[in-house]
Amino acid sequence: MKSFSAKNEQLVALLSDLAHPACEHGIHPDWLSLDSDTKEAKLTFPFAIDKPSLIAAMDNDPDLSAWQWTIDCQIKRLANSKPDLPMKTGNVIVVSSGKGGVGKSSVSVSLALALSRMGARVGLLDADIYGPSIPTMLGKPEHKLEVKNDKLQPIKYEQLSANSIGYLVDDNDATIWRGPMASRALQQLFNDTDWGLLDYLIVDMPPGTGDIQLTMAQQLPVTGAVVVTTPQNVALKDAEKGASMFERLEIPLIGVLENMSYFECGHCGTPTYLFGQGGGEQLARRHAVKTLGQWPLTPEFGAQLDALQKQTTLELSALQKQTAQRVVAELYHLKQQSV
């Protein structure tokens, strides 16, 4: 393909202005190549990309839609917190919360699935020793782990590979574990699972900021962390500790995700802010990071995850897909800044 820089600049500017989470930090000119004669253009992102929503955004712009677009990605392996470890599991994103019950596991499943449906190779590691809920959420609560060629075989949901600490031990045993036991189990899941080649590994961490969480976060080669909170003061106070923990560990905080932000009336669509408003945004501002999304309290979403074994497909909302897009775009941008 030929490349014409004058056109490039104009298209880069138009693309950078698009209202799409992949474009929030602008488009790098190197991502674009085009052929002015045939009006063909190719855009290659260094992170997973939600093509349908990007094409829909481009279709609204007459100058962009005059071109015939190919959208692609070559997902970049970004530096992690342990430069001495091989990066066989791709970019490791830990999902953490200061307190339990705020929807951390639901967020982990949604992010992993959204990225996997974008075409990325994604693993989901359930490290929540206090309540491993991913087996239930993916509809495989009674599964027995298989070992092939000395490797634990992950369970599959669509193209997503997942493994859970819940498959290694009985829930009741794990809750009385101390730090070293928990991190040994985490190491085993991380190292001995047959993940194959991954672009992203999403890790559902145990809630809290104690010894166990700290040790676990230190053991993994983490690329970035997402902190999940609800808007209540009690949750925000604990989320604050979570954000500070990652800062102390020098693990980049990708942003804050506020879950159960509001309840939307099923009849008129009016949002009701049941637990206060703006807390997640304030937390994000205090730590100079993005608010990755504000997800409503949606009974259907909770019900889907609680009873997935009876369903065939987990439906993700546009908001959830946007958040997943923002997470990977933001992670890439953060890492570029720190180089």
Ligand SMILES: Nc1ncnc2c1ncn2[C@@H]1O[C@H](COP(=O)(O)OP(=O)(O)OP(=O)(O)O)[C@@H](O)[C@H]1O
């Ligand atoms: N936005 C939402 N709307 C409706 N229900 C939700 C939402 N987010 C989570 N839930 C439901 O809330 C419950 C707790 O969610 P989840 O298990 O994801 O939280 P958690 O923070 O991982 O909890 P734990 O710390 O106990 O593991 C689940 O039943 C889940 O289906």
